[in-house]
Amino acid sequence: MSQKPDRSFSFATRAIHAGQEPDPTTGAIMPPIYQTSTYRQPELGRHLGYEYARVQNPTREALEGNLAGLEGGRHGIAFASGLSAIEAVIKTLDAGDHVVSEENTYGGTNRMFTRVLARLGIQFTFVDSRDPDQVRDAMRPETRLVHVETPTNPMMRLCDLEALAEIAHEGDAHLMVDNTFSTPFNQRPLELGADIVVHSTTKYLNGHSDVIGGALVLDDDDLAEEILFVRKSTGAVPGPMDAWLVLRGTKTLHLRMQAHNANGLAVARFLEGHERTKAVHYPGLPSHPQHELAMRQMSGFTGMVSVELGDGDRARRFVEGTRLFALAESLGGVESLIGVPALMTHASVPPDRRAAMGVTDGLVRLSVGIEGIDDLLADLEAALEA
Numbered sequence: 212m213s214q215k216p217d218r219s220f221s222f223a224t225r226a227i228h229a230g231q232e233p234d235p236t237t238g239a240i241m242p243p244i245y246q247t248s249t250y251r252q253p254e255l256g257r258h259l260g261y262e263y264a265r266v267q268n269p270t271r272e273a274l275e276g277n278l279a280g281l282e283g284g285r286h287g288i289a290f291a292s293g294l295s296a297i298e299a300v301i302k303t304l305d306a307g308d309h310v311v312s313e314e315n316t317y318g319g320t321n322r323m324f325t326r327v328l329a330r331l332g333i334q335f336t337f338v339d340s341r342d343p344d345q346v347r348d349a350m351r352p353e354t355r356l357v358h359v360e361t362p363t364n365p366m367m368r369l370c371d372l373e374a375l376a377e378i379a380h381e382g383d384a385h386l387m388v389d390n391t392f393s394t395p396f397n398q399r400p401l402e403l404g405a406d407i408v409v410h411s412t413t414k415y416l417n418g419h420s421d422v423i424g425g426a427l428v429l430d431d432d433d434l435a436e437e438i439l440f441v442r443k444s445t446g447a448v449p450g451p452m453d454a455w456l457v458l459r460g461t462k463t464l465h466l467r468m469q470a471h472n473a474n475g476l477a478v479a480r481f482l483e484g485h486e487r488t489k490a491v492h493y494p495g496l497p498s499h500p501q502h503e504l505a506m507r508q509m510s511g512f513t514g515m516v517s518v519e520l521g522d523g524d525r526a527r528r529f530v531e532g533t534r535l536f537a538l539a540e541s542l543g544g545v546e547s548l549i550g551v552p553a554l555m556t557h558a559s560v561p562p563d564r565r566a567a568m569g570v571t572d573g574l575v576r577l578s579v580g581i582e583g584i585d586d587l588l589a590d591l592e593a594a595l596e597a
Contacts, residue, residue: 218283222396223465230276230287231458242273244455266443270451274458275426278416281395281461282408284428286435288442289454293391293411294319295447296425298328300356300387300407302441303434306332309354313340313370315363315568316389318557337564340370341501343378350382360389361398365517365552365576366569367492369501372508376404385434391415391543396468397511406431412449414543415513417460418467424449424457467545470581471514478579479516481588487525487595489573492517514579515542517552523572526551530575532594535587542578547587549577 220228231242245268250261261267275287290296297320301310312324314337324335338345340359350357357379361370372388379386387407388400394415400408410416412424429435442448449457472495479493491498494505495512505512520526529549530538536549540556550556553565553572560570579587 222281225280226277226464227462229280230278231273242270242455242458244451245269246451264451265446265448268448268451268454270458271449271454274449274454274461277458277461278410278412278426279428281464282390282401282428283395283399284401284408285430285432286428288427288429288435288438289412289449289457290425290427290442291447291449291453292423293389293409293413293425294323296409296411296427297358297387297389298323299438299441299445299447300409300427301328301333302445303437304333304355307334307353308356309334309336309351310356310358311336311338311346311349311354311384312357313359313361313363313368314338314564315366315368315570316358316360317364318552318560320358320389321564322559339368340375341368343371343374346375347378350378350384354382354384356385356387358387358389360392362392362494362513362515364392365492365515365556365574367494367499367515367517369494369504369508371504372400372403372405376406379406380404392513392515393509394464394468394513396465397472397513398509401428401430403508406434412457413541415468415471416464416543417457418464418543418545419456419460420541420544420546422453422456424453467581468511468513471579472511474581474584474587475512475514475516475579477584478514478577478587478591481591482516482518485592485595487520488518489521490519492519514577514581516577516579518575518577519571520573520575523551523553526573526575528597529594532597533590534593535582535590536577536594542576544578545581547578547580547582549575552576 252258279287336349385406388405391411408428410426476495483491536547539548
């Protein structure tokens with residue numbers, strides 16, 4: 212869905228109103244869930260803007276307009292998952308084209324690039340995008356896309372988006388930024404020069420751990436049209452109920468992220484000061500090697516914290532010893548989650564690559580929820596002491 216977001220409104224107002232109006236038939240404040248696969252046409256060759264739900268759905272379009280408004284882009288395009296959103300961008304490329312990717316991506320992204328899309332003739336080079344020179348050195352004449360996460364999953368590395376946008380554009384390539392960890396509340400990559408923003412809407416945007424979804428936001432009209440063609444042709448669309456659930460979630464995004472940011476920082480400080488931890492990865496800590504960059508391009512640091520405990524046995528005892536932090540995959544819900552990336556989210560990444568990135572068996576990732584912070588800290592203290 213294309214729109215020109217009204218940036219005169221605050222983020223909170225856009226979260227609640229962007230992309231939607233009360234239903235013109237009933238006046239319903241919330242967009243209806245258009246649970247239909249097809250639409251009646253008044254006569255042959257003429258329809259009312261909707262032909263088939265894989266191509267158009269009013270509930271999905273309301274979500275797309277909302278996400279575009281939050282990221283400050285012209286086009287929002289919703290998908291069935293975050294991975295399918297990334298896949299659609301790659302499928303706008305041709306065999307022989309080249310992608311430069313951050314090495315410390317989500318394990319599922321790495322797996323899709325190396326074990327699925329590489330078989331179609333797309334070439335991938337993985338670099339540490341903390342160093343812009345590594346990205347520049349990896350660029351080739353056939354490079355068409357630079358893909359990064361910032362912060363990365365799970366090491367919480369950052370990359371300088373303005374510098375990488377300049378490098379990508381010098382090479383006639385697009386910069387795609389996975390903004391799932393930050394959310395548009397804390398960081399808006401389009402404002403820093405990125406061409407495409409990707410989200411797993413499963414995570415913070417939905418915020419309630421009850422849906423799978425993805426989305427892209429971008430400004431380029433021609434590229435948006437091409438991605439919409441790929442989505443129509445391959446079919447990775449979210450159902451109307453899923454779209455409605457994410458739209459419900461974005462209405463409270465600004466409130467939830469304030470709580471996630473505050474709790475995440477408190478947990479990071481607590482873990483950094485605990486005698487049983489080896490290292491804590493959180494951009495909001497002054498000890499983070501890229502804290503200055505975080506202060507420059509982010510307005511908050513989310514609820515994602517990674518902590519190194521030294522070995523796999525300690526990590527196992529820790530994650531199995533919490534009561535409020537549930538041992539589970541995923542992140543970004545109102546409830547706190549905990550896991551060991553090497554055995555869960557990044558299990559599909561080859562061990563040597565995991566080791567090079569610092570994803571050890573002793574690394575624990577926490578998705579800090581919005582429960583009472585004293586309760587969360589007591590839970591972590593008890594698990595560490597045990």
